[in-house]
Amino acid sequence: MKVTIVGAGNVGASCADSISYRGIASEVVLLDIREGFAEGKAMDIMQCATNTGFNTNVSGVTNDYTKTANSDVVVITSGIPRKPGMTREELIGINAGIVKTVADNVLAHSPNAIIVVVSNPMDTMTYLTLKATGLPKNRIIGMGGALDSSRFRYYLSKALDKPSNDVSAMVIGGHGDTTMIPLTRLAAYNGIPVSEFLSQEELEKVAAATMVGGATLTGLLGTSAWYAPGASVAYLVDSILNDQKKMIACSVFLEGEYGQNDICIGVPCIIGKNGIEQIVDIKLNDAEKAAFAKSADAVRNMNADLKSVLA
Numbered sequence: 001m002k003v004t005i006v007g008a009g010n011v012g013a014s015c016a017d018s019i020s021y022r023g024i025a026s027e028v029v030l031l032d033i034r035e036g037f038a039e040g041k042a043m044d045i046m047q048c049a050t051n052t053g054f055n056t057n058v059s060g061v062t063n064d065y066t067k068t069a070n071s072d073v074v075v076i077t078s079g080i081p082r083k084p085g086m087t088r089e090e091l092i093g094i095n096a097g098i099v100k101t102v103a104d105n106v107l108a109h110s111p112n113a114i115i116v117v118v119s120n121p122m123d124t125m126t127y128l129t130l131k132a133t134g135l136p137k138n139r140i141i142g143m144g145g146a147l148d149s150s151r152f153r154y155y156l157s158k159a160l161d162k163p164s165n166d167v168s169a170m171v172i173g174g175h176g177d178t179t180m181i182p183l184t185r186l187a188a189y190n191g192i193p194v195s196e197f198l199s200q201e202e203l204e205k206v207a208a209a210t211m212v213g214g215a216t217l218t219g220l221l222g223t224s225a226w227y228a229p230g231a232s233v234a235y236l237v238d239s240i241l242n243d244q245k246k247m248i249a250c251s252v253f254l255e256g257e258y259g260q261n262d263i264c265i266g267v268p269c270i271i272g273k274n275g276i277e278q279i280v281d282i283k284l285n286d287a288e289k290a291a292f293a294k295s296a297d298a299v300r301n302m303n304a305d306l307k308s309v310l311a
């Protein structure tokens with residue numbers, strides 16, 4: 001199985017590393033516009049093969065889309081990341097043009113690919129990719145919820161002082177500092193509601209830390225995070241290529257689900273060989289419904305800025 005990753009920067013290269021290390025695909029092509037950069041990242045990753053024992057063939061190319069031909073999955077990470085103090089939304093001016101051009105290029109050489117959108121503001125970039133390519137909604141997947149949910153589980157595990165893998169929890173809504181909705185009511189420690197162990201105040205703190213999880217890392221690192229984003233994309237790609245049917249929160253085009261239309265936003269989805277195979281429309285309580293509607297309003301406002309790119 002072949003995966004192309006456009007953008008060989010922090011997230012793209014980390015994703016290639018995670019996919020090859022875990023043997024998720026037989027071939028990974030990294031593509032970047034920076035001369036020689038993707039080639040260098042691919043060579044560095046390939047030189048891990050003997051010491052970590054993987055057999056994936058990772059190669060790098062400078063803007064040569066012919067080498068990406070017939071990819072099963074294409075991951076778009078090209079674009080600029082935010083700096084401390086910025087929001088993801090501020091990246092739209094530069095990233096929208098990049099994502100649209102890249103989506104057209106990849107599709108010309110891989111007409112059957114499933115596209116995973118990572119570049120920020122991710123929900124709006126997912127919507128743009130869907131509208132610009134005209135592909136069916138199952139083949140355009142925005143990655144954000146997988147990462148936000150893993151951060152939610154991390155912060156819950158810290159508060160519980162228990163391992164992250166014993167905690168299950170999901171974040172839905174937009175992939176933004178104020179639009180994420182950590183579903184605290186449904187989070188569990190080995191099947192037991194976390195509210196059995198943590199006070200309302202503690203749970204509110206965990207939810208707040210989760211929502212600004214990306215901003216916290218950007219403040220510490222000077223640019224946004226890459227290890228967990230790369231691993232989250234690899235987790236999603238694994239479920240597609242190996243038809244695992246995992247339930248993962250992804251940004252997907254909604255047609256009535258969660259009371260929304262004409263928007264891409266994070267909701268639980270079943271992910272398999274056809275991409276988004278099912279949108280899981282769970283019953284939210286009134287507060288969650290209100291938060292989802294507010295989050296969708298914010299994402300929709302952002303989408304309005306795409307008019308000139310989509311014209």
Ligand SMILES: NC(=O)C1=CN([C@@H]2O[C@H](COP(=O)(O)OP(=O)(O)OC[C@H]3O[C@@H](n4cnc5c(N)ncnc54)[C@H](O)[C@@H]3O)[C@@H](O)[C@H]2O)C=CC1
Pocket residue numbers: 006007008009010011012031032033034037077078079080081082088091095098101102117118119120122143144147175223224225226229
């Ligand atoms: N959805 C999510 O959960 C996450 C999204 N992101 C987003 O992913 C994007 C990438 O982040 P990083 O890898 O940290 O940035 P980075 O700056 O390290 O890498 C971006 C790469 O894209 C390349 N690029 C720019 N224009 C291109 C084009 N037209 N074609 C091919 N390559 C091109 C650049 O040369 C650069 O190497 C950012 O927009 C960031 O905000 C980052 C983390 C998580």
Ligand SMILES: O=C([O-])CC(=O)C(=O)O
Pocket residue numbers: 081082088120147213214215218224225229
């Ligand atoms: O915080 C950012 O800008 C990058 C991102 O989306 C994340 O790490 O969640």
